[in-house]
Structures are given as structure tokens and as C-alpha cells.
Amino acid sequence: MKGIGTSSGIGIGKVFLFKEPELKIIKKDIENPGLEIQRFENALKDTKKEIDKLHELSLKNIGEKEAEIFIAHSMMLEDPEFIAGVKDKIENEKLNSEYAVNEVVNFYVSLFEDIEDEYLKARAVDLQDVSKRLLRVLMGIKSADLTIIDEKSIIVAEDLTPSDTAQMNKDMVVGIVTELGGRTSHTSIIARTLEIPAISGVKDATKTLKHGDYIIINGDNGEIIINPSSDEIKKYEEKAIELADFRKKLLTMKDRESISKDGHKVEIAGNIGTPKDIDKVIENGGEGVGLYRTEFLYMDRDRLPSEEEQFELYKIVAQKLGTRPLVIRTLDVGGDKELPYLSLPKEMNPFLGYRAIRLCLDRQDIFRTQLRAILRASSFGNIKIMFPMISNIKEIRDAKAIIEEVKEELRKENIPFDEDIEIGIMVEIPAAAIHSRIFAKEVDFFSIGTNDLIQYTLAVDRGNQDIAYLYNQYHPAVLNLIRMTIENGHKEGIWVGMCGEAAGDKKLLPVLLAMGLDEFSMSASSMLRARYDLQNYSKEEVQKHLDTLLSLPTAEDVEKYIDENIIK
Known part of the structure; x- marks a missing residue:
């Protein structure tokens, strides 16, 4: 298998x-809504007690950061909209608690599951987890038990x-x-x-x-x-010991420079979604943050975050990083990432729609608030601003003009900020890669977002399992666009990073090194391995393979060539 x-x-x-007991939700008409609401409220209290115990257990067995999810679960049970929605169905539709809970939860889950972002889909899993526990309490069913192992x-x-x-x-x-x-x-x-x-x-x-x-x-x-x-067991037991020893070796890489065999230095940074993620980046020797996904500040809430809320969160991360760079991506929502409180339009093609920089330039009230918060935080660290989903020069110029207006506001208010803050763009649309020589004259850096660049270049919905086999980061067309972007950026004197999943791919690492990529931004868990692998490759040696590699006809040919001629 x-x-x-x-x-x-x-x-x-x-x-x-491990199989969870099946929950059969049956719709029943009730005669006394008051009693049913009381039953629902009692179940909320009992479920909350269970979650508090799980929080303690998680603190003991896993860790403080991981245990925080149960604080969020507890808050879900206290959410006034959720509670009001269930009570409304009980009182006005005369529904039993189980059915009412299931109906309301399914509504919220559908909002999250329509979003293609994997991180946000995981929030739907959290909501389902909480609701299943609540339903089991209501139905008197015991949870499956993993403590008996x-x-x-x-x-x-x-x-x-x-x-x-x-x-x-x-x-x-x-x-x-x-x-x-x-x-x-x-x-x-x-x-x-x-x-x-x-x-x-x-x-x-x-x-x-x-x-x-x-x-x-x-x-x-x-x-x-x-x-x-028995022979297979022995072979894999020996391999397990080797891997354990290798993990220990990786820990020695934490405070070393990210440098190739022939002395070429790059930056290995981390991608984060919340301020809490920064601790793992630092623990794993991150040289900065190459992508701070700020959209998560806007999710799981019923209103826009204020300037002050955002400022405090950006400031925390900047201070923890000290002089190390923090690249903050401006709001990337809309289309496939819904914010219910904004009432964004439903779209036939959300990936190609009203989202990211397009939404921000249209809703300048939202954009200016975020820019003010970022600029204010820039006086506490080495912050850089990055715009997502750029497809033309006008978008860059319009966004930069708004930044200048916000800077002038802050000057008048005597609020300090980094006057020379760097401004960059995500290169995730083929037009941006093809036109990158011109775009590079307008900004201080590029960051290649391979997740969307692959999707747009190959016309493959990366969330569609039926065509997932077509989504391939080794495709020669994708790699040629990456090389073009890096070369054009360097011709105009700007640095080029990558914050898509491809940056942490151990097979692509030597290829991207040879192309001249300056910054590799990835998940915290991949950083030490990347730094270890980097020291085993010579940039000049791998460069000798680039022309041949990029002229191959298929993704399969590219991967095979890397395996046989570069990774060996």
C-alpha cells in the first residue's frame, strides 16, 4: 500500500x-422548546468540561503550543452566533437539539470547505471535532478511546x-x-x-x-x-536507527550559516500563519520569515481586525525576530477565501476573481488599516511588505501610491516607521513571471509563490483530486518561469525568494540554488534538513546541468534527471 x-x-x-462510533442524527419535533434549550445548555457545559480535560492531557502529552487548539475549541462552544443559531432552530422550528446543532454546524463547515486553502479547511475539521463531541454528549454516546493502547x-x-x-x-x-x-x-x-x-x-x-x-x-x-x-523487519529496524541518528545530526545545523559546498550563501526562512508559529521558526534556526500569511487574522471572527490588533501582532513577531527579516504579505482573501462578514460575491472562477490585491485596491478602507499597522510595526524590526496576486504594473503602482499616502499620514501624526521599508510582490501568476524584467524595476524584491504559479501555469485546480496528477512542480514550463523570474530580478538588482511548497522540496533545492534563488522560505520543520542538504551541493556544479534539465519534455523526465545526475 x-x-x-x-x-x-x-x-x-x-x-x-480506530473507528469513531457512528452518529445517526434523527430529526424530531419537540413540544417544549424551553426544556430542549435547557438540555442543549447542559450539554454545552458538559462538553466544555471534557474539552478542558483534553487541554490538560494535551499539555502533558504533546506540548503547550499544540494544547492551545483546545482553548479555541472551548471558545467555539461559547460563540454567541453558534449558540443563538441552535436556540433559534429549537425555539422557532421546534427541532431537537441534535438536529439543530448538526444543521448549524453544517452551515459553518460548508463556508470553510468551499475555501481551497488547506490551513483554513483544517478549521472546518476543528468545528466538526467540537460538534461531534457535543452531539455525543447530547446522545449519551461514549467517545472511542486511544488511551487504552x-x-x-x-x-x-x-x-x-x-x-x-x-x-x-x-x-x-x-x-x-x-x-x-x-x-x-x-x-x-x-x-x-x-x-x-x-x-x-x-x-x-x-x-x-x-x-x-x-x-x-x-x-x-x-x-x-x-x-x-523477518528480513524486512530487520532491514527497517536498522533504517529506523539510522534516521534517529540523522535527526540528532540535523540539530547541529541550527546555528550554522545556510551555505553551499562551494561557499554560496542563501537565506533559509520560515512561513507562518500566526504569531505563535514564530517560535518554531526560531527553534529550527530560521534566518527570518519569508511569508507571514496575514489572512488568518481576519478569519474565525465576525468583524475586521482593528489597526491596533494588527499592529500588536505584527510587532510581537518583529521583536522576536530582531534584525532578521519579516516579510508580511498583505491581505489575501476573496474568491476562494471567504469572510462572511464582508459579504463577498459568489464567483464561478474564484481563483481568477475578486481577491487579494484586487480586493484591497477596491476596498481601500481595509487596505489602509492594514498598511498603517504594518508600517507602525516596522519601527520594531526588519519588516518588508509584499503584495499578493500581482498581474500588472498598475496594481504595483497603485498599491505603492497608497503606501506613500499612509506614510504621509503617519508623519503628520508623529508616528515612527521605517522610511526605507522594502516593498515586494508575489510572483504567482504567469504574466508576472513573463513580465518580471519590467516588474523588477518597480519593487525591491520578488517572492515566487509556486503553489499558485503551478496551478495557473498548468491550468490545474490544486484542490481537485481527479486531476491532482497534473499538478507537478517539476514541469519544465514551471521551472523555466522560475528561472526567468530569478534572472530578471537579478538583472535589475533585486533579491528573489520563494515561499511556495517547492522551496522545501529536497530534490528542487539544488536546482533552485543553481538558478540563483536568494531566499528559501518553508515550513519550520523543513528548515534544518534544507540547511543540511545545501552544504552537499556546489552551485557551480549543478549549474552545468540546468540547460539540459530545463530542455527536457516532461516533469517525469526532469525528476528522473535530478535523481540520476544531481541527487545521485
Whole structure:
């Protein structure tokens, strides 16, 4: 069997088949709404007590940062809109609590699931987790229990919720296999935190694997061996020891420079979504933040964040980084990332629609508030501003003009800011890459957003599983656009970074090094490995392969060439 490796390492043990009890929600008419509302309120209190216990358990078993999710879960149960929505259905539609809760939750989940951003889809998982716990309390059904694992086991499940992972005995769980999820799912993040090998996207895993089966999983390549031979077990046990030793070796890379074999220095930075993420970037030796996704400040709330709220959060991250750079991407919502309180239009093609810089230039009230907050925070660190989804010169000039107006406002108010703050753009639309020589005259830096650049270049919806095989970062057209962008940026004297997932790809690292990429921004968990790999490549040696590599006809040919001639 095979899936997607989401947490590195080898896991060897018996299958612990984990299945949640089925919740059959039946619609019932009630005669006394007052009593039913009381039953709902009592269930809220009991569910909150359970979540508080899970918070304590998670603090003990996983860590403080990871346990914070249960604070968010508790807050979901206190959300006035959610509570009012359920009570309204009970009182006015005479519905039973279970059905009312399910209806309201499904409405909110649909809002999140329509969004293509994986991080935001994960918020739908959190909401479902909380609601299932509330429904189980209402229905008197006990949760499945992972605390009973008392031997070395590999959990096999459709998916795991934060509540499930909080119960795991990390001394006994040696691997996780799920049918759903990806690298940004909660399960994958927790698995990497605990250094437990994990594989996701394994079709029919809960049907094929039986409770008690002995299996080996490889979290690096997604391979699963069912009932292995003694020779296979011995081979993988030795490999597990090698990997454990390698992890220790990676820790020695934390305070070293990011430098190639032939002395070429680059910057390895981190991508973050919230101020809390910065601690992991620093722990893993990050040389800065190449992408701060500010849209998460606008999500999970019923109003726009104020200037003061934003300023305080940007300031915290800037101060923690000190002199290290912090690239803040301006608001990237709209289209596929909905903000219910903005009443954005529904669109046929949201990825090509009213979003990112297009929305900000239209809604200057929102844009100016954010720019004021960023500029004010710039006096506390090395902040840079980056605009998303730029497709033409006018967008750059209009956005820069607004920045100048905001700067003038701050000067009049005697509010300090970095007068020389750098301004850059995301290169994620093919037009921006093709026209990058002209764009480079307008800005101080480029950051290549490969997630969307691949999607737009290859006309592949990256959220569509049926055509996922077409979404490929090794495609020669994509790599040629990346090379063109880097070369054009350098011709105009600006630095070029990359903040898409490709920046953390160990096969592409030497290729991007040879192309001259200045900054690699990736998830915190990938940084030490990237720094380790970098020291094994010579920029000049790999450059000799570039012309041949970029003239190959297919993505498969490119990957094979890298494997055979560069990675070796």
C-alpha cells in the first residue's frame, strides 16, 4: 500500500484500528422548546468540561503550543452566533437539539470547505471535532478511546481529530496511517511535532488493514508493508536507527550559516500563519520569515481586525525576530477565501476573481488599516511588505501610491516607521513571471509563490483530486518561469525568494540554488534538513546541468534527471 508521507521516519508495530462510533442524527419535533434549550445548555457545559480535560492531557502529552487548539475549541462552544443559531432552530422550528446543532454546524463547515486553502479547511475539521463531541454528549454516546493502547502500535483511521491525538500515548504510538488529510492537516502537524512517522491519503486503509496486523510504514516515501518478513523487519529496524541518528545530526545545523559546498550563501526562512508559529521558526534556526500569511487574522471572527490588533501582532513577531527579516504579505482573501462578514460575491472562477490585491485596491478602507499597522510595526524590526496576486504594473503602482499616502499620514501624526521599508510582490501568476524584467524595476524584491504559479501555469485546480496528477512542480514550463523570474530580478538588482511548497522540496533545492534563488522560505520543520542538504551541493556544479534539465519534455523526465545526475 502507498500514501503520502507527511511525517518522516520508520514505524514498526501492530495495527490499532480506530473507528469513531457512528452518529445517526434523527430529526424530531419537540413540544417544549424551553426544556430542549435547557438540555442543549447542559450539554454545552458538559462538553466544555471534557474539552478542558483534553487541554490538560494535551499539555502533558504533546506540548503547550499544540494544547492551545483546545482553548479555541472551548471558545467555539461559547460563540454567541453558534449558540443563538441552535436556540433559534429549537425555539422557532421546534427541532431537537441534535438536529439543530448538526444543521448549524453544517452551515459553518460548508463556508470553510468551499475555501481551497488547506490551513483554513483544517478549521472546518476543528468545528466538526467540537460538534461531534457535543452531539455525543447530547446522545449519551461514549467517545472511542486511544488511551487504552498498551503496546507498540500504528494507529489506522479515516482521520484523527485534535481530541483523538490529545489522548494518544506517545510512548506506544509508533506510527499513524489515515485515509484523509495532507501535510497541513492537524494529524500531520502533531505527528511531526511528536516525531511520529505518518502517512495520509491511503485509500481504503481502514478496510484493507485489520486490527492486529503487523505493518511497517515509511513516513518519507509513504510506503506501507503489510505482515513483513523477518528480513524486512530487520532491514527497517536498522533504517529506523539510522534516521534517529540523522535527526540528532540535523540539530547541529541550527546555528550554522545556510551555505553551499562551494561557499554560496542563501537565506533559509520560515512561513507562518500566526504569531505563535514564530517560535518554531526560531527553534529550527530560521534566518527570518519569508511569508507571514496575514489572512488568518481576519478569519474565525465576525468583524475586521482593528489597526491596533494588527499592529500588536505584527510587532510581537518583529521583536522576536530582531534584525532578521519579516516579510508580511498583505491581505489575501476573496474568491476562494471567504469572510462572511464582508459579504463577498459568489464567483464561478474564484481563483481568477475578486481577491487579494484586487480586493484591497477596491476596498481601500481595509487596505489602509492594514498598511498603517504594518508600517507602525516596522519601527520594531526588519519588516518588508509584499503584495499578493500581482498581474500588472498598475496594481504595483497603485498599491505603492497608497503606501506613500499612509506614510504621509503617519508623519503628520508623529508616528515612527521605517522610511526605507522594502516593498515586494508575489510572483504567482504567469504574466508576472513573463513580465518580471519590467516588474523588477518597480519593487525591491520578488517572492515566487509556486503553489499558485503551478496551478495557473498548468491550468490545474490544486484542490481537485481527479486531476491532482497534473499538478507537478517539476514541469519544465514551471521551472523555466522560475528561472526567468530569478534572472530578471537579478538583472535589475533585486533579491528573489520563494515561499511556495517547492522551496522545501529536497530534490528542487539544488536546482533552485543553481538558478540563483536568494531566499528559501518553508515550513519550520523543513528548515534544518534544507540547511543540511545545501552544504552537499556546489552551485557551480549543478549549474552545468540546468540547460539540459530545463530542455527536457516532461516533469517525469526532469525528476528522473535530478535523481540520476544531481541527487545521485
